[in-house]
Amino acid sequence: MVSPASATVAAPRSDPQAPDAHLIWQRVLSRLQLNTGEAHFDTYLRGTRGLAYDAGASVIRVMVANPFHVPWLEGKLSSAIHAAVAEIVGGPVRVEFCPAVAGTVQPDGQPRRQRPAPLLAELEVSRAAIDVDVGGGGGRPRHDIFSAVVQHPRSAPPAGAGSPLNVRYTFDSFVMGQSNRLAHAASLAVVDHPGNAYNPLFLYGGVGLGKTHLLHAIGHAVADTGEDVIYVSSETFTNELIESIRQHRTDDFRLKFRNARVLLIDDVQFIAGKERTEEEFFHTFNAIHESGGQIVLSSDRPPRAMTILEDRLRSRFEWGLIADIQPPDYETRIAILRSKLTSQVVGAVPSDVIDFIAEKVQSNIRELEGSLNRLLAHARHMQQPVTVGLAAKVLHDLVAPGPSGRGATPGAILVAVARYYGVKVDDLKARARHKQIVEPRQMSMYLLREDGHLSTPDVGRLLNRDHTTVLHGMKQVANDIARDGPSRAAIRGIREIVAGGAVELPAPRDDP
Missing domain, CATH: 3.30.300.180 (DnaA, N-terminal domain)
Incomplete structure (x- = not known):
């Protein structure tokens, strides 16, 4: 700990x-x-x-x-x-x-850049806020935790106004643990040697685990060296392509993206299935890679699980380094919570409250931050001390279910699998046997047995498969998990969808 x-x-x-x-x-x-x-x-x-x-x-x-x-x-x-x-x-x-304290100067006379406190900086805190008990017995020391919060003014946009990079997402504010060590080290290597180390760098993991944070941190660090950086989400990439087609300005679009020294694309999985977007990104990828530029991509799944993505793009995504970001372990969750507080507040918030939140909120970092934010705001408004009891009361509806997925219905599992792999539920039950369907179907077999608690014959009847086929599919997934293959991340992502409440898949959108 x-x-x-x-x-x-x-x-x-x-x-x-x-x-x-x-x-x-x-x-x-x-x-x-x-x-x-x-x-x-x-x-x-x-x-x-x-x-x-x-x-x-x-x-x-x-x-x-x-x-x-x-x-x-x-x-x-x-x-x-x-x-x-x-x-x-x-x-x-x-x-x-x-x-370090504000205004500390380095030996070279340059002011040291201070690490922001994103969680509490946005709380509208009054200096006349509550006193919070942090000890036991009579004469307990009392601290006004909110008066200790450092208020950080919003930073002015950097050179090149309108930059989409978030000033709070830097390497200084990123908490490294066992779950993200490889992704963090690879990101630093990309900054030191853009275009040479791990090109492309493909970061993948569940929702709220730090992929976007690392992309922004890379962008800030590379921009500080004077290199040209472009950061966009896949949705923005698609929308700009559509707009350039509408205005007959595709040459401008290509000039913008293909001349980038470093291109950062967030949530790249959403370009899968959009033929025109895939075509344009394929040529953009080639142009940047061949010119010695750096490409960094993030996704909620590895390339292998993007079954409807063109093979030529999938193979390029696998050229460099694929780094998995897993949910933070207990010690890292505690470290993340403490990193969101100033040193004064860390001493004022009881350690058992931090331990309680880290124990109960296990799914992702965003929920960790949201839980702490909600607890402190409630304590301020209700004039109550921050205690484990208050945390249990305030966060009872935020405590996520365990990752096992127990109690999930067969229908919810099938919808979650279909959403994760970008296929239809009906395809999982159909007779088709091509690769894009076989892998999701085998994953369905495994999860219906493990999380849905169906018998093997029941799984077969639901998916229109015989007993032997179900056993083979479950064995394939289990073996891949044992090898620490992509199935491990896929199961985590599917369980997150189930825990969040799986719904019917939306109708596919027309490609530009």
Whole structure:
């Protein structure tokens, strides 16, 4: 479990020995860079700076740009850090990590960019808000958690007004855990070597797990280097194509997208089945790839599961790296919740409340943020302390069902499978045996047995298949899961659709 960030946080202070501390810490970082993984170093260590070194007390204070990183530096990386410091200064030294404060200036004189607090910045908070109990017994300390919230003004649009990149979605505000480690590391590599590392980079995962956040973070980081970046959703890509056709300006459309140095397409699965859009994107993909540009795509499913997508596009999506983003584990969920609070609020909100939310809300990050946001807003308006009891009361209708899908009806499962793979429910029951239908049908067999609790003969009758065919289909899916294949992500996505309430599929839209 991630420890509270307030464990050893000390207020940074000026010190005449700061330049010495800076020099010592730079040497420590040089040593750590050789002995620490690149992803860990870039995420947790690169932005740190030595503030003060007291040789008599054997203490060095180090500034950390992101308060959330403090527990990780004091936990997983503590041994390596203390060993490196001791080697540099010639003896054991205690390292104290301090979160950066507004206006902190780096050694080069440039102000350090502060990490935004997107969750609480939008709360219209009054300084006269409630006091919240955080201890037990008489004389308990009371804190006004809302007066501690840092209010961040909306950032002005960057150069090139109208940029669709969200200023809150940066690498600094992205919480890395075991579930998204590969996607995060690959995104950083793309920023360092656009067009060379993992091209295309294909990120996929369920709803609200951070795919869009990483796309925006890549866009911000690449734009900072002066490169041209285009970020659009697949819907925007399609709509702009339709508009260019209507206005007889397809050449302008192609010039815009095919000359991009870095092209970021969100929710690319929605272009599947739109023949004209697929055709245009195919040539756009080739033009950018052949010119050495970088392509980053996100989707709720891997390319293999996009059964109605043209084979030539699907094969290109698989050229580079396919990175799966899974739901965050318990420790990462706690870290995400703490990252949404300022260091002052983290100390004011009881740890058991954070633990309760992380335990009960497991589906995705958006629900985690929404749950915390709702709880704090309720506490403010109702003038009540933030407690586990209040959290249970306020969030009773937000607690998502477990991922097992138990209790799902056969009809809901079939509709969810059809929606996920982009096919019709009737196709799952028909006699067709082509690949685009066989895989969804086998997935239906597996889930009808596992989540719908139907017997094998009942599954066969529902899908118009015999007992042997059902057993074979279930075995195919089970074997793919054991190999950690695409079926694992497909099952997660289908269960999310079922949990959210599957409905009948909409009628297909005409392609431009």
